[in-house]
Amino acid sequence: MNKFATPEQLADVSKASLEALLSQATTAFSRAERLAALNLNTSRTMLEDGAANTKAILAAKDPQELVKLQAELAKPMVDKAVAYARSVYEIATEGQNDLTKVFESQIADMNKAFSTALEQAEKSAPAGSEALFAAAKTSMAAASTAYDTMSKAAKQATEMAEANVAAATKAVRGK
Template sequence: MNAFAAREQFASANQAGVEILTTLANKAFTRVERLTELNLNTARSVLDDSVAATKTVLAVKTPQDLLALQGTLAQPMLDKAVVYGRGVYEIATEGQQEIAKLFEARVAELNKTFTDALDKAAKSAPTGSEALFAAFKSAVDAANNVFDGVSKATKQATEIAEATVTAASAAVKGASPRAAASKKSA
């Protein structure tokens, strides 16, 4: 391989690295923007609910009315906490999935480049070095299998976390005083 081709490959690899870093930075900024928007909307909503709850409590005339309000005042905050947690989870999960896709694409590209270079080197290698190149290819295949296994395990963990969040959201909604009251009247 001549020096010019090596410099070209090095420059190309550096350019690809810069592009990946730029993409990751842009995606991170998008996540931060979404998280900031979620935080502001949640804070605004909590403030509105707090003001409404305070007005409701101040309008109470009897202790019985205050007891009747006890469960209904906390429920909107609990609902908002569930919605907020779900929003944060979705933003984080989307970010993780985008990074995983970029990483998988980059690994596939690097594997192809390495395999091509290995094939070229094997063609110009001296006789008797076939076993060495076969061992290299075997090592690359083993590394790819490990990467695939880790990738699948990560996807399964994400699916389990998604199911857990969904179940927790349903459990909180099912435990609300309104749901309990509707079950009693049924």
């Protein structure tokens, strides 16, 4: 019997994992609902705008009025497309951030549990096994460093993407 993992500890880990999974499922459904509502509202607005724009174009009396009208109708359509893309991006980013938080928490818990188990095993290990435990600790430190580096790079990429979206939005709106 493994003295480092009691049935109570296993039950606690299982319960925490289940709660994390249910929480993620709930927030994922919430984001899916928001995205569906956004898509329906955008579709409705596009249909209404399309009908109104078609009526306005058909009511144009001469080619100059038609050209002027097309130019006037284009800007609101571009603004709405940018707003839609921004909203979709925000929903996706929230989902990514939520998953990252849960993943980071689970990694931290796993590292803590592994460190504790490693320390307990080292206390009862036979003489001469110090090198094995040193190697395990070094590997764990290297893995943590690699994860931290990847996490920082991912956060920087996200920040750059957000800055690019903001700049593109500002450029399209002409502000």
